[in-house]
Each structure stands twice: as C-alpha cells, then as structure tokens.
Amino acid sequence: xxxxxxxxxxxxxxxxxxxxxxxxxxxxxxxxxxxxxxxxxxxxxxxxxxxxxxxxxxxxx
Ligand SMILES: [Fe+2]
Numbered sequence: 001x002x003x004x005x006x007x008x009x010x011x012x013x014x015x016x017x018x019x020x021x022x023x024x025x026x027x028x029x030x031x032x033x034x035x036x037x038x039x040x041x042x043x044x045x046x047x048x049x050x051x052x053x054x055x056x057x058x059x060x061x
Contacts, residue, residue: 005017005021014059014060015060018056018057018059018060019057019060021056022052022053022054022056022057023053024053025049025050025052025053025056026049026050026053028046028049029046029049029050029053032045032046032049033046
C-alpha cells in the first residue's frame, strides 16, 4: 500500500484519498474491538487507529 499511495495521491487527489485512508484506520478500530475485549492491552492500539484516522481527516481542514 505504501508504494501505491503516491500514485493514488496523483490520481485521486487528497480530498478523495485521505477519507479512504481514514476509513481504513476506522475499520482497523472495528477489527481490534473484539480482540481488545479479550486482550485489554490491545485497547491502546485500537485507540491509536482511531487517532490515526482523525489525524488524516484533520489534514483536510
Ligand atoms: Fe494506523
């Protein structure tokens, strides 16, 4: 994915690309949710993913 991002940035532009990236981060939050229930130490990782999504979206403002 990291190699594709510069290409996608050129094709889509940041207004369309960044929400897709943020959605990937928010999807990771959902993926970690059941894991964090079983392993509480994963809660910080889940929180990191939400913060990553929020950070990417803030880049659009
Ligand atoms: Fe992330």
